[in-house]
Amino acid sequence: MRYYLISALSILAAILRGSLAKPFSPRWDDMRIKHSWYAVPENWESLGNPLSGTTIDLYVALKPEAHRENALIDTLYQVSNPNHPRYGTYLSKEQVADLVSPPPGTFELVNSWLQYHGVPSSSVSMTHGGTTLTLSSVSIIQANALLGASYQLYRHVETNETVVRTVGYALPAALHGLVQTVVPTTCFSTPHTQWQSPRKRSGGATAGLKRPVSGEPVTVLSSRNDDATTPSFLRFLYKTTEYRPAAADRNALGIVGFLNEYPSPEDLAMFMSVYRSDGTNGAITIVRVNGGGYDPTNPAREPNLDTQYAMAMAYPTPVIFYSTGRGPAGTTDWLVSWLGYILTESNIPRTISISYVMDERNIPEPYAAYICTQFSMLGVLGVSVLIASGDDGVGKGECVTNDGSVRFYSYFPTSCPYVTAVGGTTNHNPEIAASFSGGGFSNVFKRPDYQEQAVAEFLQHLGNQYQGQYNATSRGIPDISAQARRFPIILKGERKVVSGTSASTPTVASVISLLNDYLISQGKATLGFLNPWLYGTGMSGLTDITSGSNPGCNTNGFSAIEGWDPVTGLGTPDFQRLLRVVLADPAEPGGAG
């Protein structure tokens, strides 16, 4: 796997040619620790050295030039803020690469280090929009030498997942200030799906469904006696039923899959014939990223849920499913793998839904910052990214920290302030918070300006309840929410019912995708990174959810109240009202490509 950015590559080539002549040579054996855990992370056990011959792709994330440290994020806020003159004027990939370029001399120095260790320059390429030097197929021995590391094969004691990681790693002193992080090193975590089995099973709901009978009246909008949240009900509730997409030839909705999970087109066809009978010719495109798996006869629940609801709600908008791979034996990282791919694409879907997240507590901060930067690049390119907020309320289990106190936690990458975090609701008339809706505060990312006022109002209401159990200065989660309970899906020809923010995320993504459809059909810029708009004028297009709570960590959790809350965010979408807000915003025709 090698992705080139032409301009950066030619710089690299020029530097490689010039580097031999340079006299300056730092001491490459002067290694300083970059990141290390005290012990092997909980629930992982070493299986010893990886098989001989194992190679890994090493991603060396470079920092941008110091005086332009904030250029990318400043640009993100300008192009995403309806009140800014640059609103909707999204950048090209080349312009983004320019914003993040490292200081002059960086490539030269890194290459001299690689040469010292005998890594051929042919294995080095620029990836991730110009933020990263990727070293392809590095042997474990070489990786250990480059990073003063001890890569081993680790197994997760519950899931049996295996990864190749190191408990710590170092870099030469001369590179410390230039490199943000190296992946994969000390981040052992894997994003997990956010669905759960229903607590209450009614006999009919999970009964097997053989062949759909055409014309069978499956959904009843006015009555909820089938106790299921169907696409028709969601379209009715969020008011998209009347909307006729007009830019399906230029719009797309992307669904990201990890863990080698993928959907079944056959299940989708069956689902459509039952739940969206006017859209039975809706088809998904499967894109296999970095060796991602695909066997249509062996679909998984999450990708089926995501693609079935995306297609049934946004039809006829094309749905693209990314089956992300990560090399043999867990040598690559899921998020880095997908982001490296998507940032090279010339036609990125305008809306992207991700239902896989991981416990923020297990993630090295530089890794989190690096991934979050990649998501901000998607925003600068004009892409709206929606990510599940998690299914454990304020936290699962006891949540006791080393010092004995109870502390709530949140999930990543939903805690990244440059994505839109999606929580869950249930019931209707009125909707209330789903008790599992992931919500709270990051311990890594500080509070972004766009939610300063909304979160401050909530904290004032909260007073000193839970003081010390959450981080009062950081990013609040979620931003928005939608129905998350009892979604029927088709899996291997059978009807199943699932719940979770895994279900609400593609639901919100579909509504946003329809708004983008409208904007594209009018020749206007798409919505891009949503939050500055949502916390501004967009708020009036949402239905505030004001009751329910998200218990966890042996507490009652937070309560949904008027305004923003760390249970349901700002509320659930009302497509018709959002459309009116979009019509009123002075959106310039943009460079969304």
Ligand SMILES: *[C@@H]1O[C@H](CO)[C@@H](O)[C@H](O)[C@H]1NC(C)=O
């Ligand atoms: C993990 O492997 C063990 C032993 O091979 C097996 O008993 C167990 O069922 C596996 N667990 C999962 C979740 O696959």
Ligand SMILES: *[C@@H]1O[C@H](CO)[C@@H](O)[C@H](O)[C@H]1NC(C)=O
């Ligand atoms: C609170 O969040 C900030 C980032 O906003 C972080 O720097 C700090 O370490 C967090 N505090 C704790 C106790 O985790």
